[in-house]
Amino acid sequence: MTSTVVTNIRTLVTNDPALGEGGPLGLVHDAAVVLDGDRVAWVGPAAEAPAADSAHDAEGRAAVPGFVDSHSHLLFGGDRTAEFNARMSGRPYTAGGIRTTVAATREASDDELGRNLTRFLDEARRQGTTTMETKSGYGLTPEQESRALRVAAEQTDEVTYMGAHIVAPEYADDPAAYVDLVTGPMLDACAPYARWVDVFCEKGAFDGDQARAVLTAGRAKGLIPRIHANQLSHGPGVQLAVELGAASADHCTHLTDADVDALAHADGTVATLLPGCEFSTRAVYPDARRLLDAGATVALSTDCNPGSSFTSSMPFCVAIAVREMGMTPDEAVWSATAGGARALRRDDIGRLSPGARADLVLMDAPSHVHLAYRPGVPLTSRVWHRGRPAGA
16 A cells, blocks of 8 residues: 655635535645555645655645536447437436336447446546446346446446336336336346345326335335436425435435425435436526525535436536525535445545545646636646546
8 A cells, every 4th residue: 555645735625524624625725644554544725745765746736526416327239329319309208218228228238238337437537536436227127227236336336226217118018017027027036136125106106106106116126216306397296205215316406395394304315416417408597595594404416327427527507506596615525425425334534534435536736616707618737536546
């Protein structure tokens, strides 16, 4: 194990209020960070930094924790360029387009799925993402779903079983039988590879009772619930997430006052907002300001998928959240790092303080505010993941 001191950092976001100023961001100015193996060993003023085996001069750049992307769908074949083009020409987004990807994914080999996943994880890491959750949901048979999760588990720790993405085409006339499959043989085949269970609770996908059955069965198998909730319309998803103690309710676009209150008083259920989806579907953005003012914990994520949000860029989502969703730059950066860690129930990521995993992003900018101030500009200068420079 070797240690590295990253010094001459203009502004360091620690997400530890005990270490610095700026509220939850814990900002340290003229800072240094010591990475020892795969952990953060020391954080503080550069003038007080201890010696290390090697040194890296940040040259006045800002540093932030690696982004934590807690919601993506990266296990798929094909793409949906034609659908996107048609939607941008006036066709509305519905859940049904997923079936196109299901057909292509079933045709893809394990090797193709694995190469695609590697490509997207590398693409995201180049933009500063050091933790990325991903889901099944484009196979919709026990064999297809379990092989997707097996491929995912080879490359990421955060793997989600989502056989309940839509009703499989073969069960279009008998959705109850499909729910039985998802909660029975498919779950048995998939549970060994996953940490989470998810369901798309929405018109055109699964109603509240079906979603409850899926999440309850998954929880009985040791999987932790999360849920696609209230994306396209008002519905029972958020209330169900809070009731079942889900780690996150994702999308949260259409909320009643009761939904907001439930999230604000939830014990561990994070509201994960996915602005790339609204951007790519020309839909109304979720009201982050409303949630934050009520006291809810908010995370930002890309929802990277081939249909409704084909971006892996967390900086892009930060910029949209500030411009369109009422978040301050500080709130958006916290939500894209520490918020994502909360949504994954992790305390070792999303922060830069002693004991955390050594995931650090240097920016070609003097402040984290530039993530929103300079939208679309590639600001990632260097990334350390588990203490090693990305690509090393």
